[in-house]
Amino acid sequence: MADDPDPGYFGPRSVTWQVHSDPMMWIAGIRALYLQALHPRAVRAVMQNSDFRKDAWGRLLRTADFVGxxxxxxxxxxxxxxARVRRIHALLTADDPRTGERFGIDDPELLLWVHCAEIDSYLTVARRSGLWMSEDQADRYVAEHRVDARLVGLDEAKVPASVAGLAAYFDAVRPQLAATEDARTVDDFLRRPPTPALLVPARALVWRRVARLAYASLPPYAHELYGRPAPAANTVDRRLTRTGTALRRIPARVRWQLPPRHILRAIDRLGPETRPAPHTLREGTAILGGPQRTHGQ
Incomplete structure (x- = not known):
């Protein structure tokens, strides 16, 4: 291990360090895709610049690698x-589905929507599935991820820094949301992704349940837009908690062996005492530190 290892922008004392080690983040990521698809421009950008229907697993793994x-x-x-994300975004454009206007993928409005949908999904699924955190820690989590926003090209000062700020953002953007034809394509894909014949039973047994749970955890207005009735919140909470409890029983070292393995590399770099332990949120120790900053940021 290096004499002065770099903890990154969050570090072992941050809320993010604990939350992002939780296995429910995979379900949260799928929820984020459902939510993101409800922004007509954002989903059009994906449809016109991505081969997600042919490379769904590759796209999910690349996203997991970026977050990790x-x-x-x-x-x-x-x-x-x-920097890689910013370079790619700067080169891509798409057509507005309503006006036909050509717009850049690096439009701050779109970047902010994608960011907020992700952070809201990670936080919502974690908390509703039984991962305890205080209100202050939840606010801290949202604020920590202004770092992510800066890295993809946003002005941190214009990014929500609390749970209340995140809620206010969604209230403001809701009139722009709609279940367009593109959104329904994503919805259909997530429910029935193309699968080799031999894996169709596994899709029915595992993936469909995961996708249904991710979809069920969406906010009521998202269910309304997609045109399917929202399940009772307490029923969804029970399902999320059962799933979270089952997944958390899998030893962390086993879970963390799955790609992209960033957690194990961080532990190797920083030492075994930095091993993520979400129970420290309840103890309050994870809020004493915070995102690691560099000079001038």
């Missing part, structure tokens, strides 16, 4: 990952 790099990688690795 920002959460557990070094500052340099996070900066490089953000």
């Amino acid at each position: 790099t920002l959460s557990y990688g070094t500052k340099d690795a996070a900066e490089q990952a953000g």
Whole structure:
């Protein structure tokens, strides 16, 4: 281990360090896709610039790699990952589905929507599935991720820094949301992704249940837009808690062996005492530190 290892932009005392080690983040990521698809411009950008229907698993793994790099990688690795995203976005455009206007993928409005949908999904699924955190820690989590926003090209000062700020953002953007044809394509894809014949039974047994749970955890207005009745909140909470309890029983070292393995690399870099332990949120120790900053940020 290096004499002065780089903890990255969050570090072991942050809320993010604990939350992003939780296995329910995979379900939260699928929820984020459902939510993101309700912004007509954002989903059009994906449809016109992505081969997600042919490379769904690759896209999910690349997203997981990006989130893992920002959460557990070094500052340099996070900066490089953000720079790659900014370079790609700067080159891409799409057509507005309503006006036909050509717009850039690096439009701050779109970047902010994607960011907020992700952070809201991670926080919502974690808390509703039984991962305890205080209100202050929830606010801290939202504020920590202004780092992510900066790395993809947003002005941190314009990004929600609390749970209340996040809620106010969604209230403001809701009139722009709609279940367009593109959104329904994403919805259909997530419910029935193309699968080799031999894996169709597994899709029915595992994936469909995961996708249904992710969809069920959406806010009521999202269910209304998609045109399917929202399940009772307490029923969804019970399902999320049962699933979270079952997944958390899998030993962390087994779970963390799955790609992209950023957590294990962070532990190797920083030492075994930095091993993520979400129970420290209840003890209050995870809020004493915070995102690691560099000079001038």
